[in-house]
Amino acid sequence: MSVLYPLKFTPAYFEKIWGGQHVKTVLNQDFGELMNCGEAWLLSGLEGQNSVVCNGDFAGDELNDLIETFMGDLVGDEVFNRYGERFPLLIKIIDPLDYLSIQVHPDDELAQEIGLHNGKTEMWYVMHAEKDANLASGFNRDITPQEFENAIKDKSLGDMLNYEKVQNDDVFFIPARKIHALGAGCMVAEIQQTSDTSYRVYDWDRIDRFGMQRQLHIDEALATINFKKEDSGKVKYDKKAKNSTVNLVSCPYFTTNVIKLDAESALKKDYSELDSFVILMGISGSFIVSYEGGTELVKAGECILVPNVVNKIDIISNEECKLLEVYIV
Structure with missing residues (x-):
């Protein structure tokens, strides 16, 4: 039996100018002395923000150190050959009390031209939506770069975007280069490439606590x-x-499925044909991951990393629950 086991990690919490309180009030997580929690990073291999294991023999170890040691046994041979010791996905919860900036992310080609590892394609799963919560994504008509610049100057950029009212369990796929803005009262799980690069184009003229506006990245x-x-x-x-696996998004960077289980039910998973790690993220309720060496409880707002060599698990629910299943093919 491999020494590897399903790994849980200590989340990292980040205060944001637009951040809300749902990580505390809905997910019951304590983000300490922060005024709010705009983002909770559940699993990260980003430089300087490596997630730290909080369960079992590897508690206290950083994710990328474990990848260096276990390589394909942890992440999958193909994944390791492609990404090396840098974990390829960043798993977040985003909770806005106010609109995020209207922004865009580069694709791989553009990112690598300026010395970055990769671009940022992402998806959102709506975990909790307040009444009238919405978001903006994509232009509602073809525009020119000059029209875009003019709209920024006269503050009419928002009129050019698609808006969607959102409800719990809605899903949105946001490829790199697509303009977007997550709206107030819309807490989402974000699955994305490992990148923290965002180009703000409009920030609603917000002023931070120091009386400053945040930098824009128009060029x-x-x-x-x-x-x-x-x-x-x-x-x-x-x-x-229910009690089955439903595909949400399949792209070169990740595959994401949703699993909804009735109370007191179980779903057997066999990953022996998959050459990848698997991330299971709790959306609502809680579930138990049972594997050859033991069990782990996963609550809403938490995730667990199933190593590539752990081929068979049971996902067991004591209560009705929803979770995301994420891997790379």
Whole structure:
């Protein structure tokens, strides 16, 4: 039996100018002395923000150190050959009390031209939506770079975007180069490439506690944005399916499925044909991961990393629960 086991990690909490309180009030997580928690990073291999294991024999070890030691046994041979010791995904919870900036992220090609590892394609799963919560994603018509610049100057950029009212369990796919802004009262799970690069194009004229506006990145955005009309990226799927695995997003960077379990039920998973780690993230309720060496409890707002060599697990629910299943193919 391998020494590797399903790994849990200590989350990192970040205060944001737009941050809310749902990480505490909905997910019952304590973010300490922060005024708010705009982002909770559940699993990260980003430089300077490596997640730290909090369960079992490897408690206290950093994720990327374990990848260096166990390589493909932990993340999958193909994943290790492609990404090396840098964990390829960043798993977050984002909780806005106010709109995030209108922003865009570079794709791999643009990112690598300026010395970054990769771009940032992402998806959102709505964990908790307040009444009238919405988001913006994609242009509602083709525009030119000059129209874009003019709209920033006269503060009409928002009129060019698609808006979607959101409800719990809605899903949105946001590829790199797509303009977007997450709205107030919309707490989401974000699955993304490992990158912290965002180009702000409009920040609603906000002033921080020091009386300053945040930096914008207009030139970078002009070189990045897809100016063509796009839909919002809302994903259609069977929200009523239970006790089964339903695909949400499949792209070169990640595959994400949702699993909804009735109370006191179980789902057997066999990953022996998959050459990848698997992340299970709790959305609501709680579940138990049972494997050859033991069990681990995962609550809403937590995640667990199932190593590539752990092929068979049971996902067991004592209560009705929802979770995301994420891997790379």
